[in-house]
Each structure stands twice: as C-alpha cells, then as structure tokens.
Amino acid sequence: MFVYEKKLQYPVKIKTPNAALAKIIISQYGGPDGELGASLRYLSQRYTMPYPELKAILTDVGTEELGHLEMIGTIVYQLTKGLTPEQIKAAGMDAYFVDHTAGIYPQAAGGMPYSAASMQVKGDAITDLHEDLAAEQKARSTYDNILRYADDPDVKDPIRFLREREIVHYQRFGEGLRLLTDKLDSKNFYAFNSSFDKNKIQPR
C-alpha cells in the first residue's frame, strides 16, 4: 500500500510565474520520458522480477518517482499561478489553457496526452532492466533540455535535483542488471527470460 506524506521530496518555491517554462516542463509530468511513465513502468514491472534485490529497486525507485511527479506538478502549478489569459497567450500556452485552464494535466510538451504506449512491461527481467536504464537516460536528457531554457534559479534548482536522481537511479538499475546477469546460468547468458523460463532451464 501507499501512504501520502504531506511534503515534497525537495522544496519548490517559485516567486516569478513563467508560462513559457511551464509549457515545456509539463512534459516531465505526462510526456513520454516523464515521471508518471517512470513510476508506472517500474511499479508494474516489479511483479515478475526474479530476485528480491530487483523487486526492491523497482519498488523503491517507482515510489520515489511518484514524489518527483508531485514536484513537477508543483513547479508547473507555481509557474502558471496568477497569470492572466493575455499573459498565458503571450507565452504560447493558450492551446493548453483552452483545454485545461490552469489545471495540471499529464501531457507531453507537444500536447500529446499521457500514453502507456510510451513504456513497456515485458515480463522479462533482462528486457525490462534495459528499458529502465534507457528510461533514466531519456529523462536525464529531457532535464538537460529543460535546463537549456530555464533561467530562473527557483526553477533550475529543483530541476537539477531531479536530473541528479535520474543519474543515481541509472546507477542502481545498472547494479541490478549486473546482479541478474551474474546469477544467470552460463547456458542462459542473455539467452532467455529469467523471469518466465527459469523453471524450464535444464540442469547442468
């Protein structure tokens, strides 16, 4: 089960609204490499993971990503708070505004609503961990791109924190993959699904 904590993982306090920034940062809320997809991917993949360490990494990282989703929602909320429809339009956020007003909707920067088609749960530990490593790098690249546009230190600071977390998660998933391949039978090195086919491997 999950219990809500009434605090952010890292503080967000933005003094100057900026709809142009909100318009791109929303991608980490519901975009293809965003925090919602990350959380849903890991929390769904964990069921078929073959070793307790792997179940633990996916559960813990997937839970932390929910905290990151809340941080991104907070950033977008504070960046659009108190703006007039004219200011929203001048920043190019009027297309979003007409559908969602100043609500926080999970979509990519380009307007595509959140889609589970941007993630995979393969039921194969090797496949899934490789996807997770790629997902962390894709999120890191997105944060790098956001940092190219963000000039407000109130925004850059929590975005840098989130970028760092992608790097740490990548490291942990890498260790998880190493742990998995170390445990594989020499006849099963990168060969077949260690989650599903493990009982079908012939003993040596």
Add this chain to the structure above:
Amino acid sequence: MSEREIMLKKLCSYDFVLVELNLYLDTHPTDTQAIEKLKSCEQSARALRDEFEEKYGPLSSVSMITNPYSWINSPWPWDGGEE
C-alpha cells in the same frame, strides 16, 4: 523562510538521506557502514518529525488520527508553504 519552512527543509534533508541509503542498500545489502548510517539518520529523522508534527500538525495520514483539523488545514506542499 519561516521557522516552519526551515524545520521542514531540515526534515526533508534527513528523509532524503534515508531514501538514498535505502536505495543503495537494495544493491549493497551487506554494507555495514551504510546500515549504521541509516540507523543513526533514522533516529534523527524520527525525533525531528515528532517535533515538527507536534508543532505544525501531521505529515502523513498515519499520524493524522489525533489531529484531523490540522491535516486538512496545514499548508499543502504545492502552495510553497504560504497558505
């Protein structure tokens, strides 16, 4: 920063160390140094959390039973500690 924000930030730092050490221990479960660090940080975090909740109201629904009014009315995180 208000006194509440300063205290909350400190608690967040302790809790962050717990998240980070816990994640590290997922793949290094026998690192006794990290386990010791986790234990001592957990004590500090718990003491500070108790102090914070006593002063400003519950941080999770687990601890809200004694103070439902404060659970609803203490600042929500996305409001930046303002309202």
